[in-house]
Amino acid sequence: ELASFSEKLVAQHAEGSSPEELEELLETPYFELYGKGKDAYLDEEWERCVWYMEKAVMVHKHVAAHKFRCRQRCFNQTVEPSFEGHSTLQMMRKFMKRAACTDRCEQASLGGMRWEGVNEIQQEMDSRVPYDYMQLCYYKLGDLQKAAASAYTFLQMNLNHDIMRANIAFYRQMEEVQQEWFRDREKNHWKRRFMDGMDHYLMNQFEDARDSLEAALELWYQEYGKCRSSCERPNNMDIKRNDLWMSLTDRYVELLLCRRNCIVRMSHIEGRFVEQLLANMFHYLQYVYFQLKDWPNAMRNAATYLIFYPTDPMMTQNVDYFLSLSWASEDMLEVRPEAAAVYEVVELERKLLQDIQKNFGDEYVIEGLHGNAWYQDEPNASPPRPNEEEEEEEKDEEYEKEILEDGEEEAQPRVTKDVRYGYNMPGVTVVKGPRDLKGPKRMVADGIASEEECKMLSHLAKGGTEGNGYEGDKHVHTEFERFDGLTVLQAAELAKRGLVSVDHAEMYLNLSNKARRYVHGYFHMKHQLFFTYTHLVCRTAEPYSTDDRTDLSHPIHADNCHLLPDGSCPKKLPAFTWRDWSAILYLNEGFKGGEFIFTHANESVQSSVKPKCGRLVGFSAGEENLHGVKAVVKGRRCALAMWYTLDERYNEVEHYQARKILQTLKKHRTKASKDKPKEEL
Numbered sequence: 001e002l003a004s005f006s007e008k009l010v011a012q013h014a015e016g017s018s019p020e021e022l023e024e025l026l027e028t029p030y031f032e033l034y035g036k037g038k039d040a041y042l043d044e045e046w047e048r049c050v051w052y053m054e055k056a057v058m059v060h061k062h063v064a065a066h067k068f069r070c071r072q073r074c075f076n077q078t079v080e081p082s083f084e085g086h087s088t089l090q091m092m093r094k095f096m097k098r099a100a101c102t103d104r105c106e107q108a109s110l111g112g113m114r115w116e117g118v119n120e121i122q123q124e125m126d127s128r129v130p131y132d133y134m135q136l137c138y139y140k141l142g143d144l145q146k147a148a149a150s151a152y153t154f155l156q157m158n159l160n161h162d163i164m165r166a167n168i169a170f171y172r173q174m175e176e177v178q179q180e181w182f183r184d185r186e187k188n189h190w191k192r193r194f195m196d197g198m199d200h201y202l203m204n205q206f207e208d209a210r211d212s213l214e215a216a217l218e219l220w221y222q223e224y225g226k227c228r229s230s231c232e233r234p235n236n237m238d239i240k241r242n243d244l245w246m247s248l249t250d251r252y253v254e255l256l257l258c259r260r261n262c263i264v265r266m267s268h269i270e271g272r273f274v275e276q277l278l279a280n281m282f283h284y285l286q287y288v289y290f291q292l293k294d295w296p297n298a299m300r301n302a303a304t305y306l307i308f309y310p311t312d313p314m315m316t317q318n319v320d321y322f323l324s325l326s327w328a329s330e331d332m333l334e335v336r337p338e339a340a341a342v343y344e345v346v347e348l349e350r351k352l353l354q355d356i357q358k359n360f361g362d363e364y365v366i367e368g369l370h371g372n373a374w375y376q377d378e379p380n381a382s383p384p385r386p387n388e389e390e391e392e393e394e395k396d397e398e399y400e401k402e403i404l405e406d407g408e409e410e411a412q413p414r415v416t417k418d419v420r421y422g423y424n425m426p427g428v429t430v431v432k433g434p435r436d437l438k439g440p441k442r443m444v445a446d447g448i449a450s451e452e453e454c455k456m457l458s459h460l461a462k463g464g465t466e467g468n469g470y471e472g473d474k475h476v477h478t479e480f481e482r483f484d485g486l487t488v489l490q491a492a493e494l495a496k497r498g499l500v501s502v503d504h505a506e507m508y509l510n511l512s513n514k515a516r517r518y519v520h521g522y523f524h525m526k527h528q529l530f531f532t533y534t535h536l537v538c539r540t541a542e543p544y545s546t547d548d549r550t551d552l553s554h555p556i557h558a559d560n561c562h563l564l565p566d567g568s569c570p571k572k573l574p575a576f577t578w579r580d581w582s583a584i585l586y587l588n589e590g591f592k593g594g595e596f597i598f599t600h601a602n603e604s605v606q607s608s609v610k611p612k613c614g615r616l617v618g619f620s621a622g623e624e625n626l627h628g629v630k631a632v633v634k635g636r637r638c639a640l641a642m643w644y645t646l647d648e649r650y651n652e653v654e655h656y657q658a659r660k661i662l663q664t665l666k667k668h669r670t671k672a673s674k675d676k677p678k679e680e681l
């Protein structure tokens, strides 16, 4: 193994590096290579930067693979020590055997490359930080292809890294940059298979879906094992206490926290976090086997899903249905053993962490330990409020029914296709679906924003006119209404000038993101959805507006094509052809008129939506969704209008710029408030 590794290295770097250099490389720990890469970066020596970074990544990968193999081998030789029923001596004997085995194994396979790493550096390697450096160094060298791949690879593990997202948007806008250049150099195979599986699933190709999803699952277990194993790494030097048992506990807590994070890390698909990913695979498989009339497997997968969500109404209903069939029996409800094992170990570890927290509450702050470990949300997301989860389930079912009645689904009615692919959102309820609205790609949901948030945003909208002296055409669509708006960047700039509060500007960004996530999940899109334009707008009736106006506040149109009098709608400039989806979040009621309407091409109304605070209307942006706004005859109507695109080249870079400005402002603010007491002293 080692030989083939050095051969590979020699072959790859035969040109450009001397034998001495290669010799040195094979003896240099990856963290030193990484350090040299960082130095080169600081010295602005781009060639050297990418050379060392690439090597660091390569050597690290090599070492990690061997360590994993050793840990796995030694794990199989012994039994995972359980924390009950063994005397300390028996337990220590097992630890010792495992340690000795690992030691021998690593010595044999890694020899001179067995460096003791440093925790922080391993964490940086695991979070793909070297790709962050490489991105810039390749860019400086003019190698856009490698820069793009580095940026993309880094982003996959750092989803909230706004600067890298902005970089990617920057690259995409360049003429010479090609779509295929954005590839994940560390992409795990399970993700690829999972994506294939979802493609087949959505296209009702059930045999292919089964094969891909089963393969994805198998690979997922492997990768999950690797992730857990990588947690057995050097501690972060932050040993809290010296007592033997306490320091052992400290070390073990670190291990457990790292392992918990593996579930989160293993839930990222195409740059986004998918909730409940493992459990969902069984949901999909259940349906796939059902379609293939493979009843035993359909039942096995249904039963497996239920270990994660024992009270899931849809799945319990499916199981009842299976059991009502003549060939079925209770013992076919067998849980898949690998899944049961993963579930069990995660639950046991969670319970242990809970105990630790109970006993050492001051030393450890461990978040998200209560409730079901499998409901773990994206890091930083707020936990669901009580009662709302149940409501959500009901709405899901309603949506299921809608889909069935719309005839999109030809399956036997009792076992339904899962459409929940990430659109559960606490506090949000669907109030109108495709059936009420008379079109498949339409929806209305309530609860996206609270009363307070609506008030703040409406207030912010005012800043748009008064604060920056917004000029231009105030009567955009009709003489009877003033139309004024504020973009996210304008909001951030106003905050910078102290004209609006930083919190309000931030809420604008956050709510628009919440709406985007909801639309993305609701229409179960597989690819990332980007903002392309975001506008906080108010329409205010002029005093001379009358109740009998026949004009519209916003004439009938489609958002991505140009509607012509003959009813055709060419998707050409000057239309915003890159818009794929649209959503409007309403902020108030109490004005007269102003209903949102979906219409036919002859402008006759199909369905209408009455705006109110927190209500979101979402729809695809094409000619299938002609719409407009009825005249606002009295008062002021405010809304957050958003257009989204699947094409990252049209990503609204203003969001990152605004976020950046607000972050800086907040940093100054906390600094200022920290400084204050000192001044007073």
Ligand SMILES: O=C(O)CCC(=O)C(=O)O
Residues within 6 Å of the ligand: 554, 559, 584, 596, 627, 628, 629, 639, 641
């Ligand atoms: O404000 C609304 O309800 C809809 C606005 C709209 O359709 C648009 O601006 O394209």
Ligand SMILES: [Fe+2]
Residues within 6 Å of the ligand: 557, 558, 559, 582, 627
């Ligand atoms: Fe529109």
